[in-house]
Amino acid sequence: MALVIQEVTKRYQNFVAVDNLSFTIEKGEIFGLIGQNGAGKTTTFRMILDLQETTAGTISWNGESIHAIDRDLLGYLPEERGIFPTMTVEDQLYFFGELRGRKKKELKEDVNYWIERFELEEKRKAKAETLSKGNQQKVQLIASFIHKPEFLILDEPFSGLDPVNKDLLKEAILFLKENGTTILFSSHQMENVEELCDHLCLLKRGVSLFSGSLLDLKKQYGKTKLTVRTDMAIEELTALPGVKDVTIGKEQYTLTLEDESYAKGIFDIVSKGDYIEKFSLDYLSLDEIFKDKVGGGNV
Template identity: 75%
Template sequence: MTLTLEHVVKKYKDFTAVNGLNFTIGRGEIFGLIGQNGAGKTTTFRMILDLQDQTSGTITWDGTPIKKINRDYLGYLPEERGIFPQMKVEEQLLFFGELRGMKRDELKKEIDFWIARFDLEEKRHEKAETLSKGNQQKVQLIASFIHKPQFLILDEPFSGLDPVNRDLLKNAILLLKDKGVTILFSSHQMDNVEELCDHLCLLKRGVSLFSGSLLDLKKQYGKTKLTLRTNVPLNELEKLAGVKGVKVDRDEYVLTLVDETFAESIFEVVSNGQYIEKFSLDYLSLDEIFKDKVGGNVE
């Protein structure tokens, strides 16, 4: 079961929100849609969810136009939190589950499972408006997949969560993946995307700058990030062949190389046949690639 977007365009009167978007997400895959604010992520989600019509292009689920599939196959967590403030937690989850075609008995089992997993047992009979922001997010997240959707969209699921809850959420997402749920999500926190996504699409002003596997994106830049801890002074490091720039990060130097082939010669110079505490050649982080692609150059 795959979701496919082909040449999807969304035009408004005086601007184009999404321009010629193409990507495919396979079953049980976690796909990241990243971009700055206003890049077209939410518009894309809304078109997939049939909340907005695309101007042109096709969106299909297993070959069937998305408009024709059973809406209960879909789950959605909006960017801004959307639950009924006056409703109690359990009541809320029952309502959203029933609305999406789940039987009450089956729902209750699911609710018990997820409430325990997200450590919400004590809040079960409390009104949503009395919960902390983090707990409200957890309730809404459960509401988005309580009906066991085949395809789940999470718009900024990590915003406002503390590290403990972030881990709870990550684990829940991975569990859903294991159960075969296809997940599309957006986040401004690139470390989360990097950690969870198999594939991604990078958007800038509605245009896809890259769509494919994370590794392929990283390979485009190569292993050009060299981190080392050495006694060689900064001015000497800057003069080394193949070094584009040097940044001091506490007691380490982070060198940006022209390409990875220079790494070996740099190692020879800085180690000088002696022990060296740290010499690490890596791909650029997604955060650095994002800044380069969307905002400018990597420092």
């Protein structure tokens, strides 16, 4: 176990931002912390970083209190971005690396590697204020891990990135994981959490609604999402046993079932014992589960 949060509470006078929170992150894994705005994610990050005291509970890294560890073991990309506007891309990365304990000559290889990997070679000598929002974000992301932290917190790292740069970032996150970095990240884009994380914690108003593996969370709901391509009318599908809801997609229907036991009977009816072009039963997506757990609203 790398990071252990045990029964942590953060109270501000009469407001409880985090309420008796516990979860564990294993060394070298990517762990997702998800929830609506105001759920307590940023407060949790700040307590892990020792920027705020816990009201109750403990946080430890490799069995040692978070208060006692070398701060250079940690990296952090905050949701509120902030880089020096008049400093060049290259100087920016050297500055943050040296600030976190590495010497300039030690940084050269890594600075060059990440500038090239993030397609910033032509912007190496450009001032940050002249960069696009996406390129500014790439610079700040590199700055968060250029010192090679053991534990990295990424708060909304995909915000504002186009699909190409999102893929660059995902590849970088997986590269860091493969090289031993333990990563905790938050994103409102559930497909990114689903793609990258094996384990996660779902927060609502400071309380953990679930902590564990993504597969275990999906198994709580079962395989209740049925996609089918058929000539049957929506009224006929809605009337089938065990069907709670039917939505129309492009040349197909998605049925929400009461539970997966109804799927076989529906298959027999829809296929009529013959070939059927599409009949697929699956778990709900993390996005669908998230909306159900937190009750919809602004995610």
